[in-house]
Amino acid sequence: MFPIVLVLTLLLGQAFARDWGLLQLPFGLKKSPEVEFISLIDQTVTRNSDSVHYSSLAKEDWPIDFDQYRGQYVLRVNVAAKEDLNTLYTAAHELNVSVWEFSVSKRFIDLQVSKESGVEFLQHVTGQWPDMDLQLDLVVRDLPQAVFETYSSPDEDDDFSVQQDLFFKRYRDLKTIYQWFDLLVATYPDLLEVEWIGQTYEGRDIKAVRLTAHKSEPSPEKPLKTLVITSGIHAREWISVSTSCYILYRLLQDYEKGKKKARLYLDSMDFLFLPVMNPDGYEHTWTTDRLWRKNKQQTYNPRCFGIDIDHSFNFHFTKSEDSPCSENYPGEGAFESLESSVWDNYLNETKHDHPIYGYIDLHSYAEEILYPYAYTCSEKPRDEENLIELAYGLSQSIRLTSGKSYAVLSACEDKGSDLLPAMGAGSALDYMYHNKAYWAFVLKLRDTGSHGFLLPPKFIVPVGKEIYSSIKYFSSFVTDK
Numbered sequence: 001m002f003p004i005v006l007v008l009t010l011l012l013g014q015a016f017a018r019d020w021g022l023l024q025l026p027f028g029l030k031k032s033p034e035v036e037f038i039s040l041i042d043q044t045v046t047r048n049s050d051s052v053h054y055s056s057l058a059k060e061d062w063p064i065d066f067d068q069y070r071g072q073y074v075l076r077v078n079v080a081a082k083e084d085l086n087t088l089y090t091a092a093h094e095l096n097v098s099v100w101e102f103s104v105s106k107r108f109i110d111l112q113v114s115k116e117s118g119v120e121f122l123q124h125v126t127g128q129w130p131d132m133d134l135q136l137d138l139v140v141r142d143l144p145q146a147v148f149e150t151y152s153s154p155d156e157d158d159d160f161s162v163q164q165d166l167f168f169k170r171y172r173d174l175k176t177i178y179q180w181f182d183l184l185v186a187t188y189p190d191l192l193e194v195e196w197i198g199q200t201y202e203g204r205d206i207k208a209v210r211l212t213a214h215k216s217e218p219s220p221e222k223p224l225k226t227l228v229i230t231s232g233i234h235a236r237e238w239i240s241v242s243t244s245c246y247i248l249y250r251l252l253q254d255y256e257k258g259k260k261k262a263r264l265y266l267d268s269m270d271f272l273f274l275p276v277m278n279p280d281g282y283e284h285t286w287t288t289d290r291l292w293r294k295n296k297q298q299t300y301n302p303r304c305f306g307i308d309i310d311h312s313f314n315f316h317f318t319k320s321e322d323s324p325c326s327e328n329y330p331g332e333g334a335f336e337s338l339e340s341s342v343w344d345n346y347l348n349e350t351k352h353d354h355p356i357y358g359y360i361d362l363h364s365y366a367e368e369i370l371y372p373y374a375y376t377c378s379e380k381p382r383d384e385e386n387l388i389e390l391a392y393g394l395s396q397s398i399r400l401t402s403g404k405s406y407a408v409l410s411a412c413e414d415k416g417s418d419l420l421p422a423m424g425a426g427s428a429l430d431y432m433y434h435n436k437a438y439w440a441f442v443l444k445l446r447d448t449g450s451h452g453f454l455l456p457p458k459f460i461v462p463v464g465k466e467i468y469s470s471i472k473y474f475s476s477f478v479t480d481k
């Protein structure tokens with residue numbers, strides 16, 4: 001008798017859980033992941049936000065169409081084993097589920113799903129791998145609202161030409177960032193130079209900013225050590241763009257204030273910033289789709305455009321099986337993306353007496369510091385011990401500034417390229433490390449939950465500060481060498 005009761009109760013429990021979103025099954029039995037997912041999205045949660053809801057504004061005032069994200073969530077799947085992450089990544093890929101982030105150090109994968117696609121994904125996973133232990137969280141419950149909250153209201157008083165700090169009150173579009181470069185050059189003509197390095201597919205300028213106070217011309221005998229910082233290679237990672245602008249700004253400010261370290265760095269080094277490495281993609285996130293990642297180049301498929309610039313470099317470029325519709329599409333050959341090829345030409349043709357000692361590529365998110373190589377775990381980076389020590393130094397300086405704990409790991413491990421080789425192919429990190437920079441890292445900025453790519457503007461300055469402290473650490477390391 002008892003087993004029949006158990007079976008009946010279970011079936012009823014499942015039915016209730018599905019229909020009514022009940023949280024608990026009888027006898028303390030664990031819910032199936034898809035039932036848990038449905039109960040997570042069905043929970044009523046009071047909104048904890050000062051911001052108005054996007055739906056209360058007139059549609060003509062929306063910067064982009066927020067309705068395109070309606071009914072979408074960001075689901076976090078936590079697992080215990082690293083191998084399970086790769087399995088989940090492959091499953092998401094097969095089912096065309098968009099992967100936001102994949103963190104080996106924190107053992108989670110974040111997926112952008114609808115109710116239907118989330119259920120389909122979880123049913124597929126539990127059907128194929130019934131023993132996999134999945135812990136679910138809902139990272140973003142109201143995706144259109146989270147997208148909306150990254151754009152600030154246009155009526156805010158933020159004339160940064162009068163009070164420069166105001167630039168960091170909100171995220172800035174491409175035009176404003178380039179205007180800000182001009183303002184900086186006008187304010188600090190002796191310290192700053194803006195260089196045009198090429199054009200994008202849609203005809204936008206790609207601009208680099210060089211910062212130095214060094215007076216005498218460098219020579220092969222007395223070269224000028226350079227630290228390169230790039231950001232915005234992935235269009236939706238806005239916090240990376242604001243952070244490199246913040247570092248640039250703080251170096252200038254601290255130099256002007258006569259701060260000892262900033263004086264030492266700018267007097268003896270050269271900083272080269274490429275704050276918006278993907279201008280077309282970045283512009284697209286401001287006008288059309290906040291979650292766009294690639295550039296905007298035409299591909300062989302007329303329905304799908306865009307190349308993932310960060311897979312497009314020539315060091316171990318791999319032509320993956322991804323179609324042009326994929327978010328990771330690397331192009332048909334190395335340097336097919338105009339941005340990577342323009343950057344390569346620029347570095348090859350200019351400033352040979354400016355050896356690049358350090359390179360940092362800013363991304364979001366997961367709070368991690370990654371060191372080379374990305375394409376494989378079987379090739380060891382040169383000077384590995386010092387490289388890792390330096391990465392821990394960067395992490396420590398962040399922790400001492402904000403208390404945030406950035407994990408240190410190899411890029412290959414982070415990307416899972418030990419198990420899925422194409423994942424880490426053709427990256428900017430490997431290209432720079434192999435060809436140009438002695439020390440090179442990727443920094444994946446905040447956060448580790450709650451917002452992902454949609455980090456609200458109030459975090460611009462805190463993230464800027466913690467990464468500026470790591471850049472100072474890196475610069476001290478470079479000047480000592």
Ligand SMILES: [Zn+2]
Binds near residue numbers: 233234
């Ligand atoms: Zn990225």
